[in-house]
Amino acid sequence: MSEAKKLFIKTYGCQMNVYDSERMAETLGGSGYETVETADQADMILLNTCHIREKAAEKIYSELGRFKGLKAAKPDLKIGVAGCVAQAEGEEIMKRQPMVDLVVGPQSYHRLPEMEAKVTEGKKALDTDFPEEDKFEHMPKRPKASRGPTAFLTVQEGCDKFCAFCVVPYTRGAEVSRPVERILTEARELVERGVKEITLLGQNVNAYHGLGKDGPMTLDQLIWALNDVDGLERIRFTTSHPNDMTDALIAAHGECEKLMPYLHLPVQSGSDHILKRMNRNHTAEEYIRLIERIRAARPDILLSGDFIVGFPEESDADFEDTMSLVREVNYGQAYSFKYSSRPGTPAAERALVDAAVADERLQRLQALLSEQQYAVQDTMVGREVSVLFEREGRLEGQMVGKSEYLHAVHVTAPNTARGDIRKVRIVNTERNSLGGELI
Numbered sequence: 001m002s003e004a005k006k007l008f009i010k011t012y013g014c015q016m017n018v019y020d021s022e023r024m025a026e027t028l029g030g031s032g033y034e035t036v037e038t039a040d041q042a043d044m045i046l047l048n049t050c051h052i053r054e055k056a057a058e059k060i061y062s063e064l065g066r067f068k069g070l071k072a073a074k075p076d077l078k079i080g081v082a083g084c085v086a087q088a089e090g091e092e093i094m095k096r097q098p099m100v101d102l103v104v105g106p107q108s109y110h111r112l113p114e115m116e117a118k119v120t121e122g123k124k125a126l127d128t129d130f131p132e133e134d135k136f137e138h139m140p141k142r143p144k145a146s147r148g149p150t151a152f153l154t155v156q157e158g159c160d161k162f163c164a165f166c167v168v169p170y171t172r173g174a175e176v177s178r179p180v181e182r183i184l185t186e187a188r189e190l191v192e193r194g195v196k197e198i199t200l201l202g203q204n205v206n207a208y209h210g211l212g213k214d215g216p217m218t219l220d221q222l223i224w225a226l227n228d229v230d231g232l233e234r235i236r237f238t239t240s241h242p243n244d245m246t247d248a249l250i251a252a253h254g255e256c257e258k259l260m261p262y263l264h265l266p267v268q269s270g271s272d273h274i275l276k277r278m279n280r281n282h283t284a285e286e287y288i289r290l291i292e293r294i295r296a297a298r299p300d301i302l303l304s305g306d307f308i309v310g311f312p313e314e315s316d317a318d319f320e321d322t323m324s325l326v327r328e329v330n331y332g333q334a335y336s337f338k339y340s341s342r343p344g345t346p347a348a349e350r351a352l353v354d355a356a357v358a359d360e361r362l363q364r365l366q367a368l369l370s371e372q373q374y375a376v377q378d379t380m381v382g383r384e385v386s387v388l389f390e391r392e393g394r395l396e397g398q399m400v401g402k403s404e405y406l407h408a409v410h411v412t413a414p415n416t417a418r419g420d421i422r423k424v425r426i427v428n429t430e431r432n433s434l435g436g437e438l439i
């Protein structure tokens with residue numbers, strides 16, 4: 001028997017890329033590959049890339065540069081680029097970095113085995129199609145081996161929203177929802193392999209409308225169907241758009257036992273002028289009213305968001321509107337970014353805000369968001385939460401897991417195992433985690 005070939009995948013970007021990397025590894029398993037943890041052991045290196053901001057995309061070229069030595073030492077080492085940079089730049093990548101053998105866009109991963117075979121013959125392989133078929137249906141079933149207690153499951157791909165700053169509708173293509181039965185089957189397979197918590201993924205996941213037995217089903221209906229899967233204990237979903245938060249989905253947050261009280265609902269800006277120029281199709285006031293309705297359904301929900309500062313035309317007053325919105329909402333967690341101009345998007349044509357001004361705004365916003373994060377963490381002290389243990393901690397007998405609110409919690413819990421869910425009292429808070437005791 002020939003020895004397994006070694007595959008090293010490095011993943012950048014969002015959770016959908018994390019999910020895709022797992023599925024690509026499983027697919028290449030059929031071509032005799034097993035995954036390894038470092039590039040220098042590999043027969044094939046795949047970078048699963050992100051195009052969302054300029055820095056993310058440029059990082060790929062410097063990363064590729066670092067493989068020069070490896071390729072020189074092992075001439076038949078295969079180097080591939082997958083993901084959103086692959087989709088956006090295609091052949092350009094091979095021109096800029098001739099040692100790249102393979103470029104594959106996010107909708108063509110099921111074709112990796114043929115592409116790998118082509119590279120083995122000494123040819124280059126490029127595929128950035130948007131094929132009709134559902135790639136996941138042409139990839140192997142999830143492997144039988146047991147795995148960690150949490151998993152991602154992509155239920156929807158692409159985006160039709162065309163926010164003026166964003167590359168996703170171009171790199172991932174139009175919104176497509178996977179059929180309900182396929183998702184339920186995959187969820188059951190994951191549960192059989194020890195998964196207790198599933199996070200449903202989509203760039204615009206709450207617009208989900210996959211085919212069910214009696215026609216299209218919405219995300220709340222899919223969540224209710226998953227609620228009936230025995231052995232599945234927790235359901236999450238990300239990322240959502242405010243305009244697709246339906247009454248039924250809001251209600252599910254109050255009524256569905258397995259749906260966790262955490263919601264990532266990006267608003268990007270608190271200024272109506274900027275929201276309009278971003279093509280977000282709602283006002284700041286509408287977002288705040290929406291948050292009120294969500295909190296009415298589930299008062300303890302932890303809210304998370306994304307913000308862009310320094311979007312073209314953003315004035316001091318626009319930025320102050322973002323700061324007021326943040327003060328009004330009070331986020332438990334959030335991401336904020338300086339605007340990055342992306343080729344091919346409508347906003348790329350517009351004049352940039354002065355970089356120093358944008359930097360200063362980002363610092364102020366991040367300070368406020370951190371302050372809110374720590375204040376929310378402080379309110380957890382003394383409270384009883386349930387924690388799903390994901391791994392052993394650094395200290396003897398310590399376990400680390402996530403609470404319902406997605407806080408990382410360190411607990412001294414000898415005689416427990418990964419996958420256990422235990423009641424825990426929070427006793428202290430650190431920068432990015434909480435400490436708790438078993439009850």
Ligand code: SAH
Pocket residue numbers: 052053165166167168202203204239240241266268306307308337338339340341342
């Ligand atoms: N589909 C998700 C998020 C997609 S990208 C949503 O609509 O919320 C994740 C985040 O990256 C976005 O929410 C946005 O805050 C940020 N982002 C996207 N494009 C950007 C750009 N050109 N510059 C800076 N940040 C950007």
Ligand code: SF4
Pocket residue numbers: 159160161162163166167168169203204241
């Ligand atoms: Fe990008 Fe907007 Fe779609 Fe999110 S909703 S992926 S920000 S275009």
Ligand code: F3S
Pocket residue numbers: 012013014015016017049050051052083084167168171172203
């Ligand atoms: Fe990045 Fe593509 Fe995800 S651009 S954020 S990896 S969809």
